[in-house]
Amino acid sequence: MIKHFLVFSLVFTSAYAKITLEDIESKPASRAKDFMIWQYLKQNINSNEADKAYQQVNNKKNSKLLYAYAKKTKNQEIKKEISCKKRSDLFRIRDTECLELAFSPYKALNFTNYQRDILAKRLKSEPKAKVLNILNEKHSTANYKSYDANTILTLFNNTGYRYRRKYLNISLDKEFLDSLTSSWRISQFIKTVIHDDKLDKLQQSLFYIDGEKLNSKSNFFLALNSLRHSEIDSAVRYFELSRSQAKHKIDVDKNNFWLYKITKDKDYLNKLLLSMDINIYTLYAREKMSVDFKNYFTSLKTNSEVSKKSLLDPFEWDKILKEIRNTEKDELLNLVELYKQKEMLPVQALIIQKANQYNIHGYVMPYDKHLEGLSLDSKALVYALMRQESNMIPSALSRSYALGLMQIMPFVTDDISKRIREPIKNYDEMFMPENNIRYSRAHIKWMQKSLYHPLFLAYAYNGGMGFFKKHLLKGSFSEGEYEPFLSMEMMSNGESREYGKRVLANYVMYKKVMGEEISIAHLFDILTQPKMTDRFRKQG
Template sequence: MRLIFLFFPLFLFSLNLSELLTHPKSYVRDFYLTQFMRETNSTVLAFKAYNSMYKQKPFKHLKILAQKSPLFKNIYQCVNVKPEYVKDVDISCVLNNGLSLKTMSKLNKKDLQYLYNKLPPSKEKEAVYAFLHNDFSNVFKSRDLGYYFIINYPDKKIDQKITDFSLFEDRYFYLFVKYAVLNNLPEIEKSLLSLNYKNFDDRVKWWLFINALKNSKDKLAKKILYTINRKTSKIYFWMWQLGNKAAKEKLLENPRVNFYTLYAYESVNKKFFIKNKIIYNSVKKPKYNQYNPWDVLKFWDELKRRENLFSFAKELDSNKSIALKAIVLDKAFKYKYNIYITPKMYNDENVSFKAFVYAIARQESRFIPASVSRSYALGTMQLMPFLVRDYHSDVFEQFNYTENVKLGAKHLKWLFSKLHDPLMVAYAYNGGIGFLKNKVLSYFKYKGKYQPFLSMELVPYDESREYGKKVIANFIIYSHIFGDNNITLHKELKR
């Protein structure tokens, strides 16, 4: 293979690649290496970039390599086995998670029979048997097969009464319970109601609590909730919703504003204290420039090691590092205060929309212009490269407020034109409008005793679930900062 590669023009792009490789391994470097792979005409250099990555993403990176050379086509097909070439790949690809259960469910009988004959004894072979015979009764007779299905294919087909959960009662049991509850598997949910909740840790108890609440077992839900050891704002909030007035007082005593405390504050007209002016520009050249992604990497590294955080904050007292200083101060004050900065990044006559842009920016990046996420979301508004290209912009121009926030605001306006509700827009911004329509909206159609709070706890993905709460709280706070005190969490949740 290497002998063939030698005929490619090795000199192309090599200087740029060499420069990239001088930087420490990180998601920032991986982003640049990915862009290099897309743009170079040299397969050998693209492969070198791939091998130099901090965290390779086979679906993304092998696909790029496969488009550049047929030599990588088989490798890419192995990590992403599609129905049309299930007979072309080595059977080891199926055994190494190359074939998803969702794809397996779409295979015809001939392909399923082919796989069944080829596969050695394994959970994959048992899964093929289940789809081949449309018989899922044995899914939860094996620990490995049970987890394989509940996490990767929590479809109604696998829903069944379970009398013995002992096979699954390990440190991952919370995943079993969570996926059963989030994916509406009523037979399994009913089975979970009979578990002795006292035997489990807080994570399992939380989902058993949600399961009981979802199935209108309020008394059981209350018993489970009170056995949870770590009492967070979320736990006190639900204790309050279930009738405990003392729990409400606990929320009111908490100076840190979040979704749960904010709702309690509003219920008694208590004002929340916000600090949004923290820059005095005493430093002409800050230690780290927030517009430089490599500087931001160094900042995060030093933040982990630095002991005197107030001294560190002084070194960042500049408009070029306001977002970094805010993060340092938040940690220095041990998150007891509410620091909501307002960098000059966006303006709009519509105060409500302006507040929402700031709410998203705070949650996405804490206003750091040169942010790069694990998925290569870019800039203040954390825009995905494909979205940037859809808006005919340059991915390398996203590390300043102007271009990135302009595109983010444009995308938000489009989402509001379709959805209108800030909370729904937040979910869609985080997971996509398809995710919202397919996975979220169905929960919010129901009107019940604990709505919309119960629906918010049932949003499928952990990140999206908490994201919605944080953004809507940010929205209320920034609305007040920008002068609109009429917008409240109580009003927004009645939409």
């Protein structure tokens, strides 16, 4: 989804789209209804109206909704919860319940040992009290051994990079590390350590973890850590462990790709050729071995009928999605027959892929009429993003309320509305393909002033230009062994990291579908050449 870190005060509400309590009450519980309630809470309403609306929220864990509600309600319990969570002056909080809500290890870092001892006695939560106790210890494995793995890892994961670098970068032995693997928090620990080169002692210590008790992702990070420290045998072992524990096709392929890169053994390339998934790793292998994919489609048969259902309505899409999810696998192809109308092409494609357990992949192009005037390259990029963002569903709505085909966040929609001709009048209009694509094209055009590579554009589209520029200027995507692949795998923002890979694979496939010459190996090669990719780095 688009994230764009600008400061502005415009709140996008419109007299043309006034939402009423009656509107809300008429809708079934769903994410779409929660989105309506969020918009309603931003209108000029009183506390009683806010209470009635919030009572109908489906997902009360949504912090965006909770904070919007807290601004309108007179409900003291809610106001207290929000107020307490924001407080950092823990030692001044007298109310025990408020203290529990406010507490985090990070907020206690600047207190004295005496103050932490007093806070520990006041906290009802034993795990939180233990964290305060361990903060008072001298930093050594001998002192930490009396604490459980969850407490130790909570200390590490929640105290900030400055504290970790100053106090927690210590050598750990195999016995101590093995004891930590009993906690699910070990995954975050490993990820944090390998992404911070100031934690050099801890990075060296990670070689002692055997990995058998860890998940695929953690073993993959351990493999990258070993590779970066030239521990090749160790890297191979962790990659093999990661592959054996992988639950998704792309993760199996990822490990086979890296095992090939390290060993140069073509057996791993042959394993990639057997994969039915289309991703950057299998595209690379097939290009290298001159074997094309056959398991994809670009068009489907449609009829001239007009569907009684509308993909422009998020409530309607919610019903369709539930229908697909509740249909048995062997009945899915029968369900396809109900969605043969031209406007239902994205739904038909989605069902066919699911019916074939995603061993067949769709690269349909249902919105060409809204992409007139674009070059084939720009068109491929838009479809690559769209396929990943929404599966081509115009009324797609994310948990964070990203909107429509290109999943544009409401606050980004507001910003674009200030600088585009004929801005939309309300958020519902973002579920119309022509509007959503028009807004996304404006945003992409702005990004292309700074970024010229589809992978970099995908990173910025998902995580924001500021985030990606910061990542790039850390020295990522420079010349070096295993580059640019190490930089791609070492991006700390996991969502953007995986998003970029999928969009790049989509881009390559759409270029092929449109008949344009494209080489994924070439796209990889130029990632370390600033003049070919971006304006932020020194041009070589």
